[in-house]
Amino acid sequence: MKNKKSVSYSKWGYIFIIPFFVVYIIFNLYPQILTVYNSFFENYRQGLTQVGPNFVGFSNYVALLTPSSEGTIDILRYLGNTMIMWVMGAVPQFLIALILALIFTSSRLNIKGQGVYKSIIYMPNMIMAAAFSMLFFTMFSTVGPVNQVLESMGILDKPIDFISFTLPARSLVAFMNFLMWFGNTTIMLVAGIQGIDESLFEAAKIDGANSWNVFSRITLPLLRPILVYVAITSLIGGLRMFDVPQVLSKGVGMPDRTTFTVVMLLNNYLGTSKNYGMAGAVSVLLFIVTAILSTFVFKFINKKEEK
Amino acid sequence: MKKKLVSLLMVATMAASMVACGQTATEAPATEAPAADAAATEAPAAETPAAEEGKVFNIYAWNEEYKGFFEKYYADKIPADVEVKWTIVPSDNGAYQEALDNALLNQENAAADEKVDMFLAEADYILKYTNSDFTQDITALGVTDFSNTYAYTVEAASDVAGTVKGVSFQCCPSALIYRRSIAKEVLGTDDPTEVQAALSSWDKFDAVAADAKAKGYLMTPSYAETYRVFSNNVSQPWISDANELQFDANINTWMDQAEKYVKEGYTLTEGIWDAGKNAEMGKDGKALCFFGPAWYFNFCMGPAHDEAMGDWAICEGPQAHFWGGTWLLAPTGTDNPTILADCMNTFINDEAVCENLIRNEAQFTNNQAVNAKVASDPEYASEFLGGQNDVAIFAELAKNIKFQNVTLYDQYCNEGLQTYFVEYLKGSVDSRDKALANFYTYIGEKVPGIVTPQ
Numbered sequence: 001m002k003n004k005k006s007v008s009y010s011k012w013g014y015i016f017i018i019p020f021f022v023v024y025i026i027f028n029l030y031p032q033i034l035t036v037y038n039s040f041f042e043n044y045r046q047g048l049t050q051v052g053p054n055f056v057g058f059s060n061y062v063a064l065l066t067p068s069s070e071g072t073i074d075i076l077r078y079l080g081n082t083m084i085m086w087v088m089g090a091v092p093q094f095l096i097a098l099i100l101a102l103i104f105t106s107s108r109l110n111i112k113g114q115g116v117y118k119s120i121i122y123m124p125n126m127i128m129a130a131a132f133s134m135l136f137f138t139m140f141s142t143v144g145p146v147n148q149v150l151e152s153m154g155i156l157d158k159p160i161d162f163i164s165f166t167l168p169a170r171s172l173v174a175f176m177n178f179l180m181w182f183g184n185t186t187i188m189l190v191a192g193i194q195g196i197d198e199s200l201f202e203a204a205k206i207d208g209a210n211s212w213n214v215f216s217r218i219t220l221p222l223l224r225p226i227l228v229y230v231a232i233t234s235l236i237g238g239l240r241m242f243d244v245p246q247v248l249s250k251g252v253g254m255p256d257r258t259t260f261t262v263v264m265l266l267n268n269y270l271g272t273s274k275n276y277g278m279a280g281a282v283s284v285l286l287f288i289v290t291a292i293l294s295t296f297v298f299k300f301i302n303k304k305e306e307k
Numbered sequence: 308m309k310k311k312l313v314s315l316l317m318v319a320t321m322a323a324s325m326v327a328c329g330q331t332a333t334e335a336p337a338t339e340a341p342a343a344d345a346a347a348t349e350a351p352a353a354e355t356p357a358a359e360e361g362k363v364f365n366i367y368a369w370n371e372e373y374k375g376f377f378e379k380y381y382a383d384k385i386p387a388d389v390e391v392k393w394t395i396v397p398s399d400n401g402a403y404q405e406a407l408d409n410a411l412l413n414q415e416n417a418a419a420d421e422k423v424d425m426f427l428a429e430a431d432y433i434l435k436y437t438n439s440d441f442t443q444d445i446t447a448l449g450v451t452d453f454s455n456t457y458a459y460t461v462e463a464a465s466d467v468a469g470t471v472k473g474v475s476f477q478c479c480p481s482a483l484i485y486r487r488s489i490a491k492e493v494l495g496t497d498d499p500t501e502v503q504a505a506l507s508s509w510d511k512f513d514a515v516a517a518d519a520k521a522k523g524y525l526m527t528p529s530y531a532e533t534y535r536v537f538s539n540n541v542s543q544p545w546i547s548d549a550n551e552l553q554f555d556a557n558i559n560t561w562m563d564q565a566e567k568y569v570k571e572g573y574t575l576t577e578g579i580w581d582a583g584k585n586a587e588m589g590k591d592g593k594a595l596c597f598f599g600p601a602w603y604f605n606f607c608m609g610p611a612h613d614e615a616m617g618d619w620a621i622c623e624g625p626q627a628h629f630w631g632g633t634w635l636l637a638p639t640g641t642d643n644p645t646i647l648a649d650c651m652n653t654f655i656n657d658e659a660v661c662e663n664l665i666r667n668e669a670q671f672t673n674n675q676a677v678n679a680k681v682a683s684d685p686e687y688a689s690e691f692l693g694g695q696n697d698v699a700i701f702a703e704l705a706k707n708i709k710f711q712n713v714t715l716y717d718q719y720c721n722e723g724l725q726t727y728f729v730e731y732l733k734g735s736v737d738s739r740d741k742a743l744a745n746f747y748t749y750i751g752e753k754v755p756g757i758v759t760p761q
Contacts, residue, residue, distance in 0.1 A: 044755040045408070046715075046755065046756075047435040047438070047439065047715045048408060048411065048412070048435060048436070048439045048441055049439070051755070051756075068744075068748075070744065074748060138582075141581075141582055141583065142577070142581075142582075142583045143582045143583045143586050144582075161576070161733060164576075164730065164733040164734070164735045165735065166735075250399075250400075250726070251399075251400045252723075252726050252727065252749065254726070254730060254735065255730050255733070255735030255736065256730060256735050256736045256741070256745065257745055257748070265752065268749070268752035268753060269752055271400070271401060271402075271405060271753070272401045272404065272405060272719070272753050272754075273753065273754065273755045275755050278755070
């Protein structure tokens, strides 16, 4: 009799994760499959007239990957732009976030009022990206405050159109992404460091390890899972970069399309002509690239642990 | 406790940023239930349309301009129980067209109160709607009297077979708007007739530009200021019947002029809507010539109104042209045909309303009789133009307008060319060919199946 009273709770585990899978299948998996399916069709609107869908095999992909008369493959150029702007923002983002996280968690510094600092560095992320971008566009325009200040200080004799040069334009995009995301990364890393067993730090201290040793032998290795997570989410977010360069460059990727990202291309295909075929092909290529790069980052950061 | 607070903060902020992302991806159309219904309920119902008509009158537009006129001069004629609902989506990058297309494609399935009952369209893309089954014959609805409207406005609102699908409440001949104080310095006069004589051809225009430069002024405030003058007088459309992108000789002339003017310092590399150009309208403005119709100098020259009121005048300029204009179109499937037709008739044929549009709203209307009446009124004078009778000049210019060589994609071609060509003028790209190649790529993305010269 007593044996029968013991109840198996394992099924509840499955029941509780059902909602996730249902939502995932309906809102993620199904659209994903649909995207792949659409990429094999000619399907767009000419004015208000619908063309297609007609099955065209791989011709959308061929069109995307055919070099132009100048010998460049446009989508690769845009992918390059995206990656460059991501790296320009992500490298300082990780460095600063790591330093801040170490400062916040240092038992020696024992900073008071951390909540306030954390909230402040998180603030930029709460502004809508487009509004943030619009703000920078206005600040750096030829009649904007930055030029006015530089002129009144006598540094410039006539205004500079920052956004018409590649490096400043890309730097602005990277800087905005940095500003918006370093707070988020910091909080992640703080949580990661706080998750490390305090006794390890104490033991190291007793053994006479200096700060660098503690950081490189204890903090960094044990932080690796969080670092992988942060790096991959940042990479995926970076590849999908859209609103900041879209608004800053008024949707055209100026100058010379060097701030034009892959998702802006997607937007151009989808916007007017609802070109689901080409947009689908762009999405699928972006998905493949994301998968490859994520695997690479994952392998790269995790590699050292194997020794 | 502390950790809980932190995690709560994180969840809240992440949720907030996700919501924010969702909003930025697609510029959320602002749907407004405006003050119109308040006005409508206060006023007694003048005439009651057939009882079975819809209770919500849906209007799609890209800015507030027409909404103001509608509320002031028409809203009180709408039956008290009908609500007017505006959907306003900005037109940048084709966003308005996209929102409108979606609404029209869904028109058949939409609930009666959701159906588009009237929408506004611009010259750059009106063709897309008139040449489709999504708009209907307005003569069948009771809008039949076009005796006073300008022929080009009716032509623009007609499909290839000549069926009229809408009306415009304005007529948009574009003029050369010059700054009197600078004209006095450069030309020695600010009299419209004499200024016109000095600027009546492009050769004279170039000569004056050199003079203006020598005296420390700009000829125009934007490299694209004269764009419409050229693009409006093309002899072939942007896109051929074979779906090829083609450059008219006039467009090439404009590019040559823009390049020369930037190089010589006659103009700036600011776009026509850029803040840097608008600054030239203010009290420290150095630019002599602007180009635009009545709507332009009355609604888009804010700094000029604030800081240089009365320091302006208009004349024809080197070449006649028009710019823009707003048409009211009748969508198929509207459930308020009576209000729709009545509204259209009011804005083209109600002389009192048209006269108010001129006198109170600084419009040049689509009613020739009213325009002529005001043109010959010695009392009428525009304060902005230093007492000049702009209606008299526009009435002359309006005779020359032709609506021709337009395509579905003119907005993308006109805006795209200006945007990418200026990169060459600014030095962001090193050759004209490179700038044009970027323009072709852009058009290739926006217009499926187009053949570009590349």
